[in-house]
Amino acid sequence: MKTFTFIWFGQMISTIGSAMTVFAFILWIWERTESATTLTLFGFFSELALMFVILATGILVDRFNRQRLMIFGDIGALLSTIFVAGLYVTHWLEIWHLYIIVAVQTCFSQIQNLAYSASIALLLPKQHLARAGAMRTIVNYSATILAPGLAGILYPLIGLSGIIGIDVLTALVAIATLGVVQIPQPVQPDSDTADAANAASLWHKLTFGLRYIWQNSNLRLLTLTFSCFWFFHQLGEYVFKPMILARTDGSALILGGVSMAAGAGGLMGGGLMSLWNGFQPRIRGMLLGFTGVGIGKIAVGLGSIPLVWIPARVYTFINVPILLSSSNAIWYAKIPPSLQGRVFAADHLIGITISAFTALIAGPLADTVFEPAMQPNGALSPIFGSLLGTDAGAGMSLLHGMAGLATLLVAIVGFRTQPLRQVEANLPDQGAG
Numbered sequence: 001m002k003t004f005t006f007i008w009f010g011q012m013i014s015t016i017g018s019a020m021t022v023f024a025f026i027l028w029i030w031e032r033t034e035s036a037t038t039l040t041l042f043g044f045f046s047e048l049a050l051m052f053v054i055l056a057t058g059i060l061v062d063r064f065n066r067q068r069l070m071i072f073g074d075i076g077a078l079l080s081t082i083f084v085a086g087l088y089v090t091h092w093l094e095i096w097h098l099y100i101i102v103a104v105q106t107c108f109s110q111i112q113n114l115a116y117s118a119s120i121a122l123l124l125p126k127q128h129l130a131r132a133g134a135m136r137t138i139v140n141y142s143a144t145i146l147a148p149g150l151a152g153i154l155y156p157l158i159g160l161s162g163i164i165g166i167d168v169l170t171a172l173v174a175i176a177t178l179g180v181v182q183i184p185q186p187v188q189p190d191s192d193t194a195d196a197a198n199a200a201s202l203w204h205k206l207t208f209g210l211r212y213i214w215q216n217s218n219l220r221l222l223t224l225t226f227s228c229f230w231f232f233h234q235l236g237e238y239v240f241k242p243m244i245l246a247r248t249d250g251s252a253l254i255l256g257g258v259s260m261a262a263g264a265g266g267l268m269g270g271g272l273m274s275l276w277n278g279f280q281p282r283i284r285g286m287l288l289g290f291t292g293v294g295i296g297k298i299a300v301g302l303g304s305i306p307l308v309w310i311p312a313r314v315y316t317f318i319n320v321p322i323l324l325s326s327s328n329a330i331w332y333a334k335i336p337p338s339l340q341g342r343v344f345a346a347d348h349l350i351g352i353t354i355s356a357f358t359a360l361i362a363g364p365l366a367d368t369v370f371e372p373a374m375q376p377n378g379a380l381s382p383i384f385g386s387l388l389g390t391d392a393g394a395g396m397s398l399l400h401g402m403a404g405l406a407t408l409l410v411a412i413v414g415f416r417t418q419p420l421r422q423v424e425a426n427l428p429d430q431g432a433g
Contacts, residue, residue, distance in 0.1 A: 003181050004123045004132060007116070010177030012139040014074070017170030019147035021081065023259070024155055024163045026241060027252050029095055034250070036242035036371075036396065037363030041099065043238060047356035049103035050110055054352060057111050058209055058345025062338065066115040067183040071175060073112025078171040080105035085164040114348065118340040119183050121332045138270035138321070145263030148256035155252075209346025212339065218427045219334075221420055222283075223350060226327060228410045229290050231354050236297045236403035238362035239396045246393030247304060254306055261310040265317030272318075273325045281424045282326040287414045289323020292316070294408030301401020304389060334427045362399075370395030 029038055060069060084101050087093040120132050151163055158165075213219045241255060248254045279285030296316025303309050335343050373380040374388065374395035381390045388394045388401075414420055 003183070004120070005135075006177055006181055007183075008135055008139065010174040011116070012142055014170045014174035015139050015143040016146050016150075017167040018077075018081075019143035020151040020154075020163050021084075021167045023148050023151040023256070024160050025098060027155070028160060029098070030242075030245050030250060032095065034245075035363070036239060036246075036366040038095065039242050040238045040359045040363035040366075042102065044356055044359035045099040045103045046106045047352050047359060049107050050352045051349065051356060053107050054110060054114075054345050054349045057114050058342035060111065061115050061118050061341030061345070066119050066341075067178065067181075069115040070112045070119075070183075071178050073108045073110070073115065074171060074175045074178065076108030077105050077112070078168060078175070080108065081164060081167050081171065085161055085168075088164070089161050110348075114341060114345055117344050118337070121337050121340060123183065135270065135274045138267055138274060142263065142267055145260050145267060148259040148263075152252055152256040207346075209339075209342035209344070210349070212343050213346055216427075218419075218423045221417075222327075222330065222423055223347065225410070225414050225417075225420055226286070227350055227354055229293075229323075229407060230351055231358055232403045232406040232410065233293060233297075234355050234358040235362055236300075236400045236407075238359055239366045239399050240300070242363075242366065243393050243396035243400060244309070246396060247391070258306060258309045258313055262313040262317045265314035266320055268314075269318040269321035270325075273321050278326055278329060279322075281421075282330045283421060283423055285326030286323045286330075287411050289319040289326065290407060290411035290414065292319030293323070294404050294406075294411060297404025297407060298401050299404075301397045301399075301404055302387065304397065330424060330427075333429050334424075366396045366399060370399045374398060 025042070026039065029042065033039075080101055084093070084098070087097055124132055154163060154166075213223055241259075244255045244258055245251070279288070293316055296312050296319065299312035300309055300316065303312060331344070331347070332340075370380075371392070372378055372395070374384065374390055375381060376385075376390045378390070378395075380395075380398065384398055385394070388397050419426075
């Protein structure tokens with residue numbers, strides 16, 4: 001795991017820098033709008049851009065040198081960050097600029113992430129795949145722990161431009177690590193197969209991964225189940241930050257502390273899974289993770305103070321690496337390496353489409369439905385007001401808690417669905433007959 005760990009370290013440093021910038025952007029936007037819709041649109045445009053490019057990135061990853069694609073993706077994201085800095089220091093930066101820039105930056109990051117994901121099965125033996133998936137979650141949650149605190153401390157001292165400067169330096173570390181390692185490449189098809197592939201229509205190539213998943217009933221069931229979970233999980237996550245800001249009079253300190261708690265939980269769950277080969281069968285780990293996330297989100301929605309939010313977020317995100325590493329290990333083991341770029345891209349497209357749709361509806365649901373309904377004279381305040389209160393953010397708390405309840409129901413249905421419980425036994429490992 002030496003090469004994987006070296007790449008992993010560089011990505012962790014870079015991710016922390018990027019997360020500091022994102023946290024600073026969230027505060028910058030909230031100070032100007034105090035609107036949940038504005039914050040969720042920040043995520044929507046990021047996901048929307050990916051919907052148009054992700055299938056093409058799958059073809060790139062399966063056809064070209066994955067190491068070079070990873071470097072290309074990191075450099076593109078770096079240049080996007082530098083462009084933001086230029087707009088900010090010249091006082092030209094507007095919220096709509098961020099929507100465009102984050103979309104461009106996310107596209108470059110997707111190239112890097114997909115090339116990275118599709119390289120893991122070539123770098124590591126099968127018994128280490130769940131561990132690698134857990135280590136990748138550690139990257140994200142280390143950033144979630146460190147970035148809010150660091151950004152909250154440094155923002156008043158060095159401003160947005162200073163934090164972006166840190167982001168640039170950490171991105172250079174990631175690029176440097178990729179430049180000194182050797183990443184194995186998948187065996188390419190022979191010339192006859194390649195000629196036939198080149199003769200195929202572009203649409204046929206782009207939709208290969210989607211058709212591969214759809215035509216396999218086990219992959220289709222796995223994807224459908226995870227998609228249901230992902231919709232409700234993202235619904236809660238998109239209203240979480242505006243909920244905290246609304247209930248704390250825009251406190252960056254409290255939002256940073258609760259965000260760090262989520263990162264701490266993710267780090268604990270990822271650390272556990274990185275030291276352990278995971279559940280057998282893996283599907284059990286995925287469904288148990290769904291269960292824990294649902295319970296945690298219900299607790300967050302019921303709470304109104306940091307003493308409830310912090311432990312509930314820790315518990316919620318302990319479960320996320322468990323479910324992600326379990327799910328990813330199934331895909332790594334079952335999909336041939338030469339197809340993983342396109343199939344993973346298709347799987348990511350499904351998740352991104354769900355995230356984009358959720359981002360588009362979460363803000364308006366919060367601002368125009370749930371928040372007014374939980375006002376003192378609102379339609380839902382007589383039912384839930386005694387439990388959640390009727391002040392600002394109560395409607396978002398209700399929406400977050402309902403998303404958690406729906407997540408828990410997905411897990412319960414999954415456990416009771418026999419074909420899903422047996423999905424690994426019904427899917428041969430890559431290379432098996």
